[in-house]
Amino acid sequence: MEAKTAKTKAGEWRKYERVLLPPIKDLHRIDVYEANGGYKALKDAIKGEKWTPTAVTDEVKASGLRGRGGASFGCGLKWSFMPKPDGGPRYLCCNGDESEPGTFKDRQLMEYNPHLVFEGIMIACYAMSISTCYLYVRGEYADWIDQMETELAKAYAKGYVGKNILGSDFSCELIIHKGAGAYICGEETSLMESLEGKRAYPRIKPPFPAQYGVFGRPTTINNVETLACVPLILERGASWYAGLGAAKHPGPVLYGISGHVNRPGVYEYPTGMLITDLIEEVARGVRGGKKVKAVVPGGSSTPPLRADMIDGVTMDVESLREAGSMMGTAGMLVMDEDTDMVSWLRRVTHFYHHESCGQCTPCREGTGWLEDIVSRIERGEGRVRDLDLLADLCSQMEGRTVCALADAAAWPVRYTIDRFRDEFVARCRPSHVAVPALPESELEEAET
Numbered sequence: 448m449e450a451k452t453a454k455t456k457a458g459e460w461r462k463y464e465r466v467l468l469p470p471i472k473d474l475h476r477i478d479v480y481e482a483n484g485g486y487k488a489l490k491d492a493i494k495g496e497k498w499t500p501t502a503v504t505d506e507v508k509a510s511g512l513r514g515r516g517g518a519s520f521g522c523g524l525k526w527s528f529m530p531k532p533d534g535g536p537r538y539l540c541c542n543g544d545e546s547e548p549g550t551f552k553d554r555q556l557m558e559y560n561p562h563l564v565f566e567g568i569m570i571a572c573y574a575m576s577i578s579t580c581y582l583y584v585r586g587e588y589a590d591w592i593d594q595m596e597t598e599l600a601k602a603y604a605k606g607y608v609g610k611n612i613l614g615s616d617f618s619c620e621l622i623i624h625k626g627a628g629a630y631i632c633g634e635e636t637s638l639m640e641s642l643e644g645k646r647a648y649p650r651i652k653p654p655f656p657a658q659y660g661v662f663g664r665p666t667t668i669n670n671v672e673t674l675a676c677v678p679l680i681l682e683r684g685a686s687w688y689a690g691l692g693a694a695k696h697p698g699p700v701l702y703g704i705s706g707h708v709n710r711p712g713v714y715e716y717p718t719g720m721l722i723t724d725l726i727e728e729v730a731r732g733v734r735g736g737k738k739v740k741a742v743v744p745g746g747s748s749t750p751p752l753r754a755d756m757i758d759g760v761t762m763d764v765e766s767l768r769e770a771g772s773m774m775g776t777a778g779m780l781v782m783d784e785d786t787d788m789v790s791w792l793r794r795v796t797h798f799y800h801h802e803s804c805g806q807c808t809p810c811r812e813g814t815g816w817l818e819d820i821v822s823r824i825e826r827g828e829g830r831v832r833d834l835d836l837l838a839d840l841c842s843q844m845e846g847r848t849v850c851a852l853a854d855a856a857a858w859p860v861r862y863t864i865d866r867f868r869d870e871f872v873a874r875c876r877p878s879h880v881a882v883p884a885l886p887e888s889e890l891e892e893a894e895t
Contacts, residue, residue: 460724465715466679467672467699468559475594477601480562486607488678489566492573493615498681503574507677509685511697516542516633516670517746517775519696519764522677528657529575529665537577538666540642541568541674543584544626544633548747548798550778552701553671554588555713560675561595565602565621567674569612570681572619575667579620582671583638586626596623630802634850635668637804648806649850672701692717693763696774702762704730706781707737719766722757726781737783741867745775747795748855750862751782771862788867789874792859793821799856807848813840814856821860829875834864 473479480486492498498506508523529537541564545553556564568580584592599621602608610618626632627641636650639661660666676698680688689697700718705711708730716729722742726732733739739754744762750772752760760770767774782791800814820837823829841857848854864871 460716460720463699463716465699467563467675467701468555468713468715474560475558475562475598477562477598477605480560484682485562486566488681489569489573489607490613492570492681493613493617500574500576503570503681506685507574507680510676510680510688511685511695512673512676512680512688513696513698513764514670515672515676515700515776517547517748519774522669522673525657525667525669526571526575528655529577529667530657532576536579536662536664537575538661538664539568539572539575539577539580540635540638540661540666540668541580541582541671542633542635542638542668543582543588543671544638545585545588545671546630546633546802547776547778548795549705549743549780550703550746550776551705552703552713552776552778554585554591555701556671556675557584557588557595558591561598562602563675563678564671565599565608567677568621569608569619570677571667571669571674573617577667578618579622581642581661582621582623583626583632583642584623586628589625592623592625599623629804630798631804631850631852634852637850638668639666646804648804649852651849693719693761693765695765696763700762700777702729703776703778704781705778707734707783707786708732708781709734718763719761722752722760722762722779725762725779730781733781733783735783737785739781740784740786741782741788743780743782743859744772744777746778747780747798748858749773749775750858751866753866756866788863788870789821789825792863793818793825795859795863796821796856799852803852803856807850807853809844809847810853810856813844813853816840817856817860824871824874827874827876831872831875831877833875834868834871837861837864 471483492503504523504526512522513519514522543553543557572580606613608621627647629647631637632641632647634649637647641647642661656666656668691698696718699715702714702725710731714729741751741753742757743749743751744767752770752772756770760766764774796818800818803810803814805811817840820833837860841861844853844857
């Protein structure tokens with residue numbers, strides 16, 4: 448199937464019909480959601496003869512749905528990893544702990560279309576014979592957690608959630624769990640540890656969650672936006688979904704565009720959108736008529752692209768990989784020509800240093816050194832050789848820890864310096880020039 452991308456079919460994205468965030472007033476209310484076809488897919492799955500649990504999983508596989516949480520792993524394939532029921536509890540964790548800087552699309556779904564998320568959760572639980580789902584939501588989203596709990600109570604009252612759903616033999620509980628307030632909780636095994644009331648340390652894999660998850664039982668973890676796509680796939684068909692956007696990474700996606708643009712926000716379009724179209728037409732261009740300097744395509748952990756690297760690049764896994772970056776969460780940060788890349792990188796390193804859980808030495812120590820050295824360069828006290836030292840630190844962090852936070856901290860450093868090296872060199876002293884010692888009074892103050 449050919450990709451229906453903005454690149455191959457110019458302007459087609461303008462005709463796109465929004466399905467995740469349709470322009471319907473008060474869609475968060477259950478009566479409005481039902482009036483617009485809500486919960487029909489769940490009814491068809493549970494009460495009809497067509498959709499057995501295996502058939503639902505096969506349809507999701509056929510759609511090509513990839514996870515929208517950053518890893519872009521095949522959703523149906525992940526579901527198939529769950530072992531056969533053995534009479535014990537099985538769990539689904541819906542990951543709404545949206546803490547990646549530059550990412551804010553799950554909040555839109557939970558605020559404006561929560562019942563689509565609930566319906567997707569119930570269908571996923573039906574497909575995997577799961578009786579309990581935890582919707583783990585970032586704790587700072589307190590207002591939307593309250594709103595979702597109000598609407599979830601209505602879904603329980605109408606029989607869409609709980610015991611004997613819609614009069615069937617299928618029962619499933621949905622618990623909204625307020626997050627522990629840490630970036631690391633968005634990592635799937637840390638999320639499970641947090642749910643169990645423990646400190647959110649990532650787990651060593653294997654065993655994988657499908658074999659040993661929450662409370663030691665089989666567990667699947669999916670992102671909020673991923674599960675919101677499931678009712679649409681059942682309602683409109685896998686071929687419809689697979690025909691949207693990029694061929695190998697299909698479907699609608701929520702682009703969170705922020706930074707130096709005239710119209711920041713969350714925009715729903717198919718995958719495969721040209722980055723230049725998203726900036727110039729969707730976000731109405733760069734503020735003040737300035738030029739683009741850099742684009743971070745998928746949240747702060749994805750490598751930034753220079754302006755001369757984005758022509759012809761589309762927002763899908765394959766195109767961004769070829770360009771030297773990643774799709775991530777589709778949280779696009781746009782920086783204009785006046786952006787100080789050294790200052791920007793210092794802020795990024797501060798975030799990852801602050802959010803490292805401290806379990807693994809390369810991450811615990813490495814994130815601190817990254818921040819310290821980049822901060823030194825920002826103050827004009829660094830040396831050119833510090834740039835090589837930073838590259839070496841990144842090499843000692845990447846792939847050497849239990850989870851990917853060390854990689855997420857290292858990639859912005861490695862690629863920002865590689866792609867904007869002149870800017871960093873200009874802020875450094877030559878390696879042979881000694882850094883002046885602090886005055887004696889300041890040394891005494893530092894010691895105290």
